[in-house]
Amino acid sequence: MLNIIRERLHQGYRTLNYPFVSPTISPRFAGLPSLTPTSCRSCNHRACLTVCPTGALRVTAEGPELDMGRCLFCRACEQACQEHKITFTHEHRLAAYTRDALIVRGPAPEDMERPGIRQARGQQKRDLSLFGRSLKLREVSAGGCMACEADVNVLGTLIYDLGRFGIEYAASPRHADGILVTGPVTENMRKALLDTWDAVPEPKIVIAVGVCAISGGTFRGSREGCNGVESVLPEGSVDVYVPGCPPNPWTILDGILSVAWKKRIAG
Ligand code: SF4
Numbered sequence: 001m002l003n004i005i006r007e008r009l010h011q012g013y014r015t016l017n018y019p020f021v022s023p024t025i026s027p028r029f030a031g032l033p034s035l036t037p038t039s040c041r042s043c044n045h046r047a048c049l050t051v052c053p054t055g056a057l058r059v060t061a062e063g064p065e066l067d068m069g070r071c072l073f074c075r076a077c078e079q080a081c082q083e084h085k086i087t088f089t090h091e092h093r094l095a096a097y098t099r100d101a102l103i104v105r106g107p108a109p110e111d112m113e114r115p116g117i118r119q120a121r122g123q124q125k126r127d128l129s130l131f132g133r134s135l136k137l138r139e140v141s142a143g144g145c146m147a148c149e150a151d152v153n154v155l156g157t158l159i160y161d162l163g164r165f166g167i168e169y170a171a172s173p174r175h176a177d178g179i180l181v182t183g184p185v186t187e188n189m190r191k192a193l194l195d196t197w198d199a200v201p202e203p204k205i206v207i208a209v210g211v212c213a214i215s216g217g218t219f220r221g222s223r224e225g226c227n228g229v230e231s232v233l234p235e236g237s238v239d240v241y242v243p244g245c246p247p248n249p250w251t252i253l254d255g256i257l258s259v260a261w262k263k264r265i266a267g
Pocket residue numbers: 051052053054055056057066070071072073074075076077078
């Protein structure tokens with residue numbers, strides 16, 4: 001017993017005071033993309049467009065666009081661009097309320113790496129403040145590779161301590177306020193996802209975690225997949241999109257906190 005107490009005192013308090021303190025993330029982490037909105041003289045963006053495995057990059061008259069909802073954050077485009085027009089910052093707060101807000105069209109803001117609370121990108125589709133004090137989520141692993149699922153699970157450990165925000169995973173969709181979906185939604189999981197969605201009482205929310213859940217990711221176009229949550233659930237049902245492949249656990253936590261963050265963190 002004394003050894004346990006001694007070890008507890010030795011370890012101290014390990015939970016990070018997030019979001020008021022910036023988490024320490026690997027220097028190799030690829031966060032918010034930053035694009036230079038001018039044309040590329042050396043190859044007219046051919047190098048980056050060619051290497052992108054998911055078609056996340058597009059070139060318009062205004063310059064390049066990067067869709068975080070399709071991006072694997074593999075950095076192949078960054079390495080391919082000789083003019084350094086595409087770079088990845090260390091900013092982990094990537095969640096968005098709308099699909100369009102996941103599209104990056106210019107340079108990243110300069111002050112973004114300051115710690116603190118913020119809303120997700122874009123406008124909320126509806127008022128989510130009802131979920132501000134207590135949020136129970138049913139996790140649906142809809143054909144994911146288990147990397148997104150592992151990063152969702154790790155939020156229950158003492159470093160992240162999801163429960164201190166009043167957020168928990170529910171054992172039954174009947175007891176949940178919404179669903180958190182990972183994976184591209186395989187044909188075999190289509191019915192399970194719809195049944196789970198139907199079982200959650202109204203009003204309910206949907207959080208799509210990972211590029212697979214947002215757009216199908218690398219499985220987009222597969223006849224065994226459904227190209228993400230939005231191709232199965234009713235239109236407009238996704239409230240928060242959390243990009244990444246897999247998203248960093250801090251990115252997922254930020255995405256979940258963006259549901260009624262004002263009330264829970266500030267209130
Ligand atoms: S980092 Fe994203 S945009 Fe760049 S090549 Fe990889 S998937 Fe495509």
